[in-house]
Amino acid sequence: MSRFLLLGVGLIWAQEPIYQLSGMVLSATTGEPIPFVSVRVGRTRRGTVANAEGFYSLPVVRGDTLYFSALGYKRGRFILNEYLTAYQGDTSTGYLYAVHYLVEDTIELPTVRISAIRTPEELKTALLNVPLETQTQVARDNVSPEILAYFLQNLPADPQERLKVAEQRYRDLYYNRTLRPVYPILDPIAAYRLVRYLTEKAQIKREKIYDYWTDD
Known part of the structure; x- marks a missing residue:
């Protein structure tokens, strides 16, 4: 029964129409094309990258959700089911066309203080007095108890490390069992x-x- 069920699901998936979606990605503020936008199909490994004019094209099926991301813009989403429901054109040809708009994202940079230095000697003195962390200090900070405790609590355990620990534990147990008794x-x-x-x-x-x- 399970074989027939899996076969039926495979046939239904095979009958799902495949569309070739082509579109443009534009800025919602200026209307200009956004170059090299990353286009990814959610929950899959399929995707593409728009060209320098913001044009892209890739195959999709009903139920796919596309995500658009570009530096300096908020991520956009495109749900194909909603698009097909509102689409007025002919879908029997298998070709779909769409235009997407991305909203610019404000990036806040840290504050930079600029102070005037009168002479080159003052500039040299200021540069020499800039506190720099040495490699020893960086290494010491990386192995501090606080950082190690944070990694121990938040990082997942390495499978190979856990396997080595288990192997060493069983090896020690077997070695201790085979040792001769200690004579008084x-x-x-x-x-x-x-x-x-x-x-x-x-x-x-x-x-x-x-x-x-x-x-x-």
Whole structure:
């Protein structure tokens, strides 16, 4: 039953018409073409890049959503289903045409302070007094406990690293299981107690022998 269901879905997808969509990407403010706009089909790997005149062309199917992005402009979206519903032209030819407008995006740059320097000596002194981070300082900052803790909590674990840790853990477990047991004679405390016991035993034995000959 599942095979027939998958086959039916494949046939329905195969019957979906493919359109060749061609269009222009213009600025909503000036109406001028925007060059080299990135055109991407959502949830797929399909896409293209507009040319220097803002023209693009790529195959699409019903249900696709196109995303337009360019430096200095807000990202635009084009839903093909809505476009086909409102399209007044003939779609039986398989060719569609559209014009897209992108809104300019304001980019805020950091504030730059400009101060007057009277002499070249003052310029040289100012340049020499600019605080610069050395490579040692940068390396020290990169391995600070705060940064390492942040990476540990936010970065996903590396699969290869986790595999190596698991392999090392099982390797250590197997190695420890195959080790021979530790004999008490190798323990310094146990060896001291053994020597002390043998010494006391020998001393008692000598005292008994001395008492035996003394009694006679």
